[in-house]
Amino acid sequence: MNGRNKSPFEYQEQGVNWCPAQVDREILRLRALPYLALESWSITNRQLHVIGTLRHTQQETGRKECLRVRMEYPREYPWDIPSVFDQDKRFAPSANGHQYPDHKLCLSFPLRFEFPVGSENLATEVLQASLVWFDKRCIFERLGVWPGAAEEHGYVRPLRLLLREEAQRSRSLSASAWCEWIIAELVYPDSDKGCPCLSGRPFAHCHTQLLWLAILYQCSSNAMRDYERRAARKAA
Numbered sequence: 728m729n730g731r732n733k734s735p736f737e738y739q740e741q742g743v744n745w746c747p748a749q750v751d752r753e754i755l756r757l758r759a760l761p762y763l764a765l766e767s768w769s770i771t772n773r774q775l776h777v778i779g780t781l782r783h784t785q786q787e788t789g790r791k792e793c794l795r796v797r798m799e800y801p802r803e804y805p806w807d808i809p810s811v812f813d814q815d816k817r818f819a820p821s822a823n824g825h826q827y828p829d830h831k832l833c834l835s836f837p838l839r840f841e842f843p844v845g846s847e848n849l850a851t852e853v854l855q856a857s858l859v860w861f862d863k864r865c866i867f868e869r870l871g872v873w874p875g876a877a878e879e880h881g882y883v884r885p886l887r888l889l890l891r892e893e894a895q896r897s898r899s900l901s902a903s904a905w906c907e908w909i910i911a912e913l914v915y916p917d918s919d920k921g922c923p924c925l926s927g928r929p930f931a932h933c934h935t936q937l938l939w940l941a942i943l944y945q946c947s948s949n950a951m952r953d954y955e956r957r958a959a960r961k962a963a
């Protein structure tokens with residue numbers, strides 16, 4: 728691999744967060760995984776890309792299945808989640824099959840915090856999720872439906888989930904009631920008003936996170952309603 732003799736300082740100047748020692752550590756970590764046969768790795772566009780085969784024994788049939796994948800580490804790794812692609816384009820991209828048009832696997836909604844962002848185990852967790860995805864996709868291929876619970880696509884539902892979680896975290900019944908009210912009545916939150924936790928402080932200086940999520944939620948639902956209205960008009 729080229730660029731091996733560069734000092735970490737030179738890498739930093741180029742905006743690369745992968746110094747050779749880090750790459751070595753990461754590759755060692757990936758080689759230790761029992762369910763991955765690591766094939767090759769490279770630095771592409773200053774980012775680490777790895778290619779390997781996920782190996783998996785199907786629970787139902789006991790059949791051994793293999794899927795060749797490419798994992799692309801994002802620039803902000805481990806603060807951003809790596810993308811995993813179906814390298815040989817074995818599966819056809821589809822929303823129901825949880826695969827993007829560029830053959831990227833749809834693993835999780837990032838805002839649900841399912842992955843340990845910031846941890847050095849982030850990539851291995853993402854590969855484990857890919858293995859679960861692969862198992863489900865094989866079932867999808869046979870039955871035509873995604874097994875188990877699948878996340879609805881789009882942002883409104885997960886945002887609603889986060890908003891409710893945030894209200895619960897406030898441990899304030901009035902904040903939870905307020906949250907249900909703005910969800911039900913589609914009310915846009917007013918940051919100038921007092922905080923719904925009834926602390927008497929301005930909303931913007933009290934439960935700030937709740938306020939931001941509520942704003943985000945209303946914006947997304949508006950956008951989604953707009954989109955559906957336009958789609959309905961087009962279909963009519």
Ligand SMILES: [Zn+2]
Pocket residue numbers: 922923924925926933934
């Ligand atoms: Zn408050």
